[in-house]
Amino acid sequence: MIVHRVLRSSMLRKHAICQKPFLYRLLKQESGPRNWPNTVKVVEVGPRDGLQNEPTNVPTDVKVDLISRLVDAGIKEIETTSFVSAKWVPQMGDNREVMKTLTRAPGVNYVALVPNLKGLESAETVQTETIALFLAASESFSRKNTNCSIEESKERARAVLERARAVGMRVRGYVSCICGCPYEGKIEPQKVAQIAKFLYEEGCYEVSLGDTIGTGTPASIAAVLAEVTKYVPADKLALHCHNTYGQALPNIFMGLQMGVNVFDSSVGGLGGCPYAKGASGNVATEDLVYMLHGMGIETGVDLNKIVSTAHFICSTLGKQPQSNVSKALPRL
């Protein structure tokens, strides 16, 4: 870094020392071609993942307000709710009302989580255009989260995909526990790759790889991506990083370098799965956007508006945003 600064100073550039091949190479390497894309899609999961674990009921109008603020901030793909059992996840019990009440802005993809045909049928009644199926790479987590084995979850997924195709719905896929499981510990990348391959081959337009409990590090994320990309192209993948150990941004940086250009995040760093004990929030949208913009990557997202949305939803929940950027930037 120090060498870099010295070499960059225009005065010393002209100096003969810079003509030496080693120093030239170093300068070229540090300022050379970028190893990441020019644009990235940010998938906002706050209204679903961010709120699903909140213990007190968030009124439907607050959820709808949150969605419209996020869209106003430039978000183009947003998970709005989930059509799961209200006995399992009470906070998502107003799924139909949310979908009926929100105003759909042109060019925005509103996505709802669906576990089975019953969920899909419910989603259909409220004009849901895109759904997200969620499977796990861990047998134990699959049973705890969806009350079925991985094989059974594949059967459910096939039925949902078949129906979705028939009614013209787009389907996104999730693989949970890509690096670790709250019940089984480390998960082998080959298991993750098999579920990702299944979802992709069965017709999901994108497969989001979920580090559900945030135990991944850049090394384990790289190992997972190396295995998964044997079957699914990197540009059909997304990363969904929880920030339990503060690894989400380094993991995303690794993803960028390995060709991923879609990242899930949650405003204010809210989030967590009720069936993944110890899982903390997702990477905060504002932290993600700050990093991407700092790297010269376009997102179409207005950072100040996201920060103010983080304060809006967190103050409604009676908590502080879990993100450095929201703490550092002045609230507008």
Ligand SMILES: CC(C)(COP(=O)([O-])OP(=O)([O-])OC[C@H]1O[C@@H](n2cnc3c(N)ncnc32)[C@H](O)[C@@H]1OP(=O)([O-])[O-])[C@@H](O)C(=O)NCCC(=O)NCCSC(=O)C[C@@](C)(O)CC(=O)[O-]
């Ligand atoms: C999958 C089920 C429904 C199976 O639940 P089940 O109890 O095994 O289902 P069942 O088919 O035996 O039916 C039992 C009852 O549930 C009803 N039911 C059945 N399906 C539905 C439905 N779709 N919507 C509403 N109700 C439903 C069904 O009608 C019946 O009602 P009853 O006759 O008892 O009154 C349940 O286990 C469930 O809802 N699980 C959801 C868990 C969940 O939402 N977890 C959080 C999301 S995943 C996540 O956060 C991870 C992710 C995506 O973010 C990525 C990452 O970080 O890794």
